[in-house]
Amino acid sequence: MTPRHLALDILLAVVNKGESLSAVAPRLLGRIHDSRNRALAYRLTLDTLRHLNRFSWIRDKLLERAFTGKDMDVALLLTLGISQLSDPDLPVHASLNETVEVAKTFKKKPWAAGLVNGVLRNFQRRQEELTAAANKQDTLFFSHPQWLLTQLQQAYPNQWRAIAHGNNTPADLCLRLAPRIDTADYLAQLSSELNAHAHANLPSAILLNSTDITSLPGFATGDFSVQDASAQQAAHILQPQAGETILDACAAPGGKTTHLLELSHNQAQITALDIEAKRLERIQDNLTRLGLTATLMAADASDTASWWNGQQFDAILLDAPCSATGIIRRHPDIKWHRKPKDIEQLVSTQAKLLDTLWRLLKPTGRMLYATCSLLPSENSEQIKAFLARTPNARHCPLTLADSHDTGFGTQFLPTDAQHGDGFFYALLVKDDDK
Ligand SMILES: C[S@@+](CC[C@H](N)C(=O)[O-])C[C@H]1O[C@@H](n2cnc3c(N)ncnc32)[C@H](O)[C@@H]1O
Structure with missing residues (x-):
């Protein structure tokens, strides 16, 4: 198994079968034992996914007719080849030859190697012209789907270019x-x-x-x-105290649960909930490795009858399911998997979780609403609407270095590799007199 072959296998699962990169990569990367080759395979995969629409568009310009379903493996291999040849840090000879070698393994397609070789050499000859043509379209220049680019343009009229660029920049x-x-x-x-x-x-x-x-x-x-730096802000904002009862409502894999415990010297009583029972194992592994303790439960947080004992919490962390548009630089497949309809569904799930969990908070208790989204509909607009329908909820503005106050929560942007992912936080306090 060569790095290019493994990159293609991962891309086939992510692009053609619609699986998520974070599910596929851990499953397939182990096929290569040498750590340098494994890292190269992952880097080639990420590079291709970052600019998938751009390199696929260039590929189709080089073909007499577009590929159909059964030959999409060859098409994707060409996209992978064009991605490599567009990267000045990769050796051209190896990129070409190794990519053609992968095509030779398609036993039922003896024509594939010749075609891949021809198309990639043609790309080398026409690279400047085709790159210039692609750069004329914003969606190709910024390698984002139109709907997402439009939403970023509307939400961040002065920063959308830097955000799109940040989304395409590898993160430390x-x-x-x-x-x-x-x-x-x-x-x-x-x-x-x-x-x-x-x-x-x-x-x-x-x-x-x-x-x-x-x-x-x-x-x-x-x-x-x-844990990303922006994600590390959550526990610092919530400031867990020894003896407090804290609900971490959407907890897996436990990055924030363990941080909350560390900051309370393992003295906070944390209930860590997640709807996916399998993902609770990841929380437990992390707790064990770090020597920390929490109560774990597999449940739908909004179905309180199935898990809640009626005791209100001192604090709640609602790290809500979201579009994950703030972590595209680490998970570039999100750009292509996510659709506008998904956002509507997520906004409604988040609103339901906010309303349900608010009742579980003690008077004077605090709730931190968090997402790794860049979209106002999941963030500031979500909190604005929640405050409008919840008379006993008060918003506490946060002043955090490098984050942007939206009026209803604060937004980190992935515009600088130092700054971290695109997280959003809103701290809400429950009044005790209404
Ligand atoms: C953003 S991730 C949480 C990340 C986690 N807080 C951390 O810092 O490691 C969102 C999690 O919410 C879980 N989830 C989604 N809907 C849920 C629900 N209705 N109830 C409980 N958990 C839910 C998902 O399974 C996923 O693990």
Whole structure:
């Protein structure tokens, strides 16, 4: 199994079968044992997915007629080839030859290798002309679907270009160090090849080049967790206290649950809920590795009759299911999988969760509503509507470095690799006199 072949297999599952990259990659990447080749396969996959519409459009310009269903594997291999030849950091010879080698493995399509070779060489000759033609269309220049580009343009008239560019820029790996770990001491243990450095605004966050995390110092002993810097804001905003009862309503895989526990010295009583029973295993693995404890439950948070014991919580984290448009730089398949209809459905699910869980909060209790979305309909507009229909809810504005106040919550933008993913936070407090 070569890196190009593995990249194609992952792309086939994601693009042709519509599976999510985060489900497919862990399943298939293990087919290559050498870590450098595995990393190359993943990089080629991500690059192709980032610019899927752009490179597919160029591919179709090079073909006499577009491919149909049964030959979409050859089509996708061509897209993968064009993606590689468009990257000046990759060796042209290897990109061409190795891609043609993959085509030779299509036993029932003896014509494929010749066609792939011919089309890719033609691309090399016409690269400048075709790239210039693609650049004339915003959707191809920015490699985003039209509906998403339009929503970004409307929501961020001055920043949408930087956001689209940020969505297409590879993100650093970000670690959250356990509170007992000194950042300078930990950084001193890392190889200089990793380019590790502390985050400018969050001293417990460090950024570094992508690597196998299990090989980093202190993985087995729970010295760190993998968590984006913007995601690390949640626990700092909620400020969990020892002895408090806290509901983490949509908790898997437990990134925020474990941070809440760490900040409360494992003294907060956290109920971590997730609708997907299988994903609770991921929470438990993380709790075990970090030496933390929480009560885990598999349930639909909005179906309170099925899981709630009637005791109101001091605090609630609602890290709601969302479009995930704020984490496209790590999951570029989201751009192509998500559809406008999905957003309508998500907005209605989020509103239901907000209304239901609000009743589970003690008077004077606090709820943090979070999404990894960039879309106002899931964020500021969602909170504005919630406040309008909920008289005992008060919005507490947050002032956080590098985030943008929307009037109804604060938005992080993925415009700078240092800043983190595109998270949204709104802190709500329950009045006790209404
Ligand atoms: C954004 S992810 C949560 C990430 C998590 N808070 C963390 O920091 O690691 C959203 C989660 O909500 C769960 N979910 C979706 N709808 C739910 C519902 N109605 N009740 C409980 N969990 C739900 C999904 O299974 C998914 O694991």
